[in-house]
Amino acid sequence: METLKVRDIKDVEEVVRAAIASEQPLEIIGHGSKRAIGHPMATNAVLDVSVLNAVTAYEPNELIITVEAGAPLADVQSLIDAKNQQFAFEPVDISVLLGSAGAGTIGGMIGAGLAGPRRIKAGGIRDHLLGAHAVSGFGDGFKTGGRVVKNVTGYDLCKLLTGSWGTLAVMTEVTLKVMPKPEAERTLVLRGLDDVTANKAMTAALGSPFDVSGAAHLPGSALRSGTGALAGLATSGQPVTLVRLEGISASAIHRAASLSQTLSSYATVDVLADDASAAIWSALRDVLPFAANGALGTWPVWRIVCPPASGGAFGQALARETGGEVIYDWGGALIWAAVPPNADAHAVLVRSHVEAIGGHATLIRASEDVRRAVDVFQPQAAGLAALGERVRASFDPRSVLNRGRMIRGGGA
Numbered sequence: 066m067e068t069l070k071v072r073d074i075k076d077v078e079e080v081v082r083a084a085i086a087s088e089q090p091l092e093i094i095g096h097g098s099k100r101a102i103g104h105p106m107a108t109n110a111v112l113d114v115s116v117l118n119a120v121t122a123y124e125p126n127e128l129i130i131t132v133e134a135g136a137p138l139a140d141v142q143s144l145i146d147a148k149n150q151q152f153a154f155e156p157v158d159i160s161v162l163l164g165s166a167g168a169g170t171i172g173g174m175i176g177a178g179l180a181g182p183r184r185i186k187a188g189g190i191r192d193h194l195l196g197a198h199a200v201s202g203f204g205d206g207f208k209t210g211g212r213v214v215k216n217v218t219g220y221d222l223c224k225l226l227t228g229s230w231g232t233l234a235v236m237t238e239v240t241l242k243v244m245p246k247p248e249a250e251r252t253l254v255l256r257g258l259d260d261v262t263a264n265k266a267m268t269a270a271l272g273s274p275f276d277v278s279g280a281a282h283l284p285g286s287a288l289r290s291g292t293g294a295l296a297g298l299a300t301s302g303q304p305v306t307l308v309r310l311e312g313i314s315a316s317a318i319h320r321a322a323s324l325s326q327t328l329s330s331y332a333t334v335d336v337l338a339d340d341a342s343a344a345i346w347s348a349l350r351d352v353l354p355f356a357a358n359g360a361l362g363t364w365p366v367w368r369i370v371c372p373p374a375s376g377g378a379f380g381q382a383l384a385r386e387t388g389g390e391v392i393y394d395w396g397g398a399l400i401w402a403a404v405p406p407n408a409d410a411h412a413v414l415v416r417s418h419v420e421a422i423g424g425h426a427t428l429i430r431a432s433e434d435v436r437r438a439v440d441v442f443q444p445q446a447a448g449l450a451a452l453g454e455r456v457r458a459s460f461d462p463r464s465v466l467n468r469g470r471m472i473r474g475g476g477a
Contacts, residue, residue, distance in 0.1 A: 068110075071117065081201075081202065084110065090464065092106050092467060093466060095134065099165070102429060104473050106470055117136075117237055118136045120136060134236040150244060151245075153243075157180065171241075172239070182349060183396065185277070194226070195223070195241065197209050200235045202465050203462070210223045252337040253325055260304075263306045264376050265331075266332075271395070279308070281394050282307070283295070283307075284392075287391065295348050307346075352366070355430075361390065369427075370425055375424075387402075427442055
């Protein structure tokens with residue numbers, strides 16, 4: 066397979082135009098940390114943007130950073146951490162689940178669109194992407210957005226690029242918002258709740274006036290496979306429900322005390338502070354109980370979004386019928402499900418349950434054979450699928466960018 070390393074946007078334009086002329090689709094990669102997500106692609110050419118890795122501008126006082134798309138995510142996070150800043154959407158390090166090397170690049174982070182538990186408060190990646198330079202499937206460079214929101218006019222293409230998995234354009238440079246790190250954080254810990262009751266407790270916390278920035282529930286069985294920070298929660302083998310609050314110290318302490326009183330009708334409430342709290346949420350963000358190097362490392366993993374009111378009952382039924390394990394990241398009604406291996410990763414069962422409650426499911430981890438056989442991304446209704454195809458074709462009419470990654474046997 067030929068790997069084409071590009072040095073600037075002109076190189077990207079030339080490579081895409083050559084691919085159009087030769088009718089040869091391209092696989093777009095940075096570090097390749099997410100290549101195992103999506104349908105396998107039939108191509109003999111890889112467009113590698115990892116050399117586009119410079120930090121173009123960082124203005125801590127203005128809360129913005131402009132970087133090239135191939136910049137390593139870990140390096141950029143270290144840079145902004147030195148100024149006590151962060152990406153508030155908590156980018157997921159998917160390499161923990163996939164067993165790949167490194168956390169990937171900024172471009173891969175945006176293309177995947179996977180945000181962590183704080184998205185219920187801060188929003189997702191699409192809400193923090195201010196501007197981008199990219200090359201479309203026509204081989205033409207374009208710019209969308211700007212460095213500040215008030216300068217943005219026209220179509221908001223940033224939101225289209227986020228979560229498009231490289232099927233619309235090749236990003237070369239992006240501008241993102243950064244935010245100050247919270248001075249303090251507290252995590253409330255409730256033990257012994259079943260999934261349905263935990264669902265009610267988390268919903269009550271998220272609907273309270275106490276500015277919750279994360280809520281999660283781990284059944285006892287999921288905790289048994291936990292390591293690191295999560296191992297300390299599994300002392301009694303009981304399920305654990307977690308609620309996070311962040312802010313200045315006095316506020317976080319006061320809100321934690323008030324919310325503890327509100328939730329005391331569900332269970333006794335313990336409190337974790339600062340570093341201990343942060344370690345727990347880092348492990349939850351990266352789905353550590355289902356890590357590739359852990360006890361469930363060979364099991365397929367689904368990422369399921371469903372209506373909040375249905376979550377607890379849905380998760381219980383799915384775990385019971387598949388023999389799998391579930392984790393509830395409830396700041397956004399998300400369920401991670403690890404299921405025992407079989408020919409289709411239980412896709413028929415998962416999708417039938419998901420469709421019955423109006424949710425959607427993405428197969429994040431599975432073998433290549435399984436990803437060839439089932440729809441990795443949630444199949445869309447005919448009208449919505451037709452609209453999506455029209456959008457894709459307006460960016461890449463020859464389907465040269467990541468052809469077949471999102472739709473089995475299709476253009477995207």
